[in-house]
Amino acid sequence: MRDPTMKDIIQVKNISFNYSGQPLLFDGLSLDVHEGEWLALIGQNGSGKSTLARLIDGLNVLKKGQIFVDGLLVSDQNVFDIRNKIGMVFQNPEDQFVGATVEDDVAFGLENRQIDREKMHQLVKTSLENVNMWEFRDRIPANLSGGQKQRVAIAGIVALSPKIIILDEATSMLDPQGRQDILDLVRQLKEKNHLTVISITHDIDEAASADRVIVINKGQKIDEDIPGKIFSNTEQLARIGLDAPYTAQLIAALKRRHFDLDKEYLDREGLIAWIKQLVSTK
Template sequence: MNNQIVQFKNVSFRYDTDAPYALNNVSFEVFEGEWLAIVGHNGSGKSTIAKLMNGLLFPEKGDIYIHHLKLSEELVWDIRDLIGMVFQNPDNQFVGTTVQDDVAFGLENHGIPRKEMIERVHEALRQVKMSNFLDQEPHHLSGGQKQRVAIASVLALRPRIIILDEATSMLDPRGRSEVLDVVRELKKKEKLTIISITHDLEEAARADRIIVMNRGEVYREGLPEDIFKMDEELIRLGLDIPFTTKLVKGLRDNGYDIPKDILNEDKLVDYIWKLKQNI
């Protein structure tokens, strides 16, 4: 992951000239093929970052580069072709009467020929394991299924980067797990760059790297295992420690040598199962 696909260079932004800065001198990089989680409490600046990446906003100071293109009014549409966004409420993204119509909508707007459009729709739905729901009405799907269709709609446009803007916050645990498993698989198989904008550290635990935002500034940056060592500090910043992290900490305190890369529930269950088999 040596190729920089996103760069923020000393970026500052405020929503009003009399308002405090929503982002203040923010610099960071995202590398091609990685999963980066940007976390923070409400008002920390993380959602503003998402809007700036997609050219919905422009910085007051500093520069933003997406795949070596500098964000500007002249290049904003080229940049948007590189980025797909999945939002918090999938119902707000649906426009088609069926799942396949909805996935095809963006392709129609891009003037993709019908034959290629059909191929892309089927491929995108296969990638998110929703091929059996082609003719279903989106509003009859579960929350997790709706978000998988929303991801398929983005995938069909073949972006280089997918931004998940609080995309799992309205889902129940099962739906959240469905969506994050699909994202992990897509990152691995399609070599996509994933950026999670979230306050959920359970989601962030699945990322390759985490940036913690606080009051419009980059507070800390590092690997998940390093960030979660800040447990009390994260709580002071308004972030809750993942249950798995608390459990692992408790097990270690009681003499169990749990590997440091075990940060989510699936890995912990696998480890305990293997441990039990060896007893």
């Protein structure tokens, strides 16, 4: 549940945008991101999720409307201040690597900010330790596994102390265990550093662990709520080409067979516990 004392760290106000020569992708879109929450943006490929992230970070320019990040209007004048508040982790971490070694890569952003060398070395060490990659500091980033590359990318961002981390399909190239490891890591860093996290994904299971979910389809916000409410509406998800999480599908099947389940949605652990209780009473 949202802390009522928390502000909206991102405000998207009635924005319109289109790529050159293309029809409007967004036409009057508005949404807010609450400070300290984990927000999942879900939708099919091409629905506008990644474009929205680029607009928030000032990488694309609005046709109409306004976006505020931590009280600053996204504009040419504020773009560098805004980017200091946001760390983006992309689908392919190799696109972010610039250093010859893991340690050099994490240090790159700090060098650009002209951080004192002694402080910089300590920040690099702490950031790599936080993602369990300090022992790989002398390795070439391109030679790491997919999950290790994402850990290094995250370390480079955390070293810069952003307020917001945006995961732009950041786990889509990983196997299920690697995906879960990265999500667990980001959640730990979120709590430790009081971050706001935006997860842009078409992975429904990833979105199911968020605090709140916004559903985007063809550039329009069609729903927003806690995961339980979003994923209990399996018919709406199907209409826009998204699968419901397996647990939601199983709950729907049980209800069709007249099992008395008083929850609209349960995560995997909760559903297993409910089934065990059901079996024990038979």
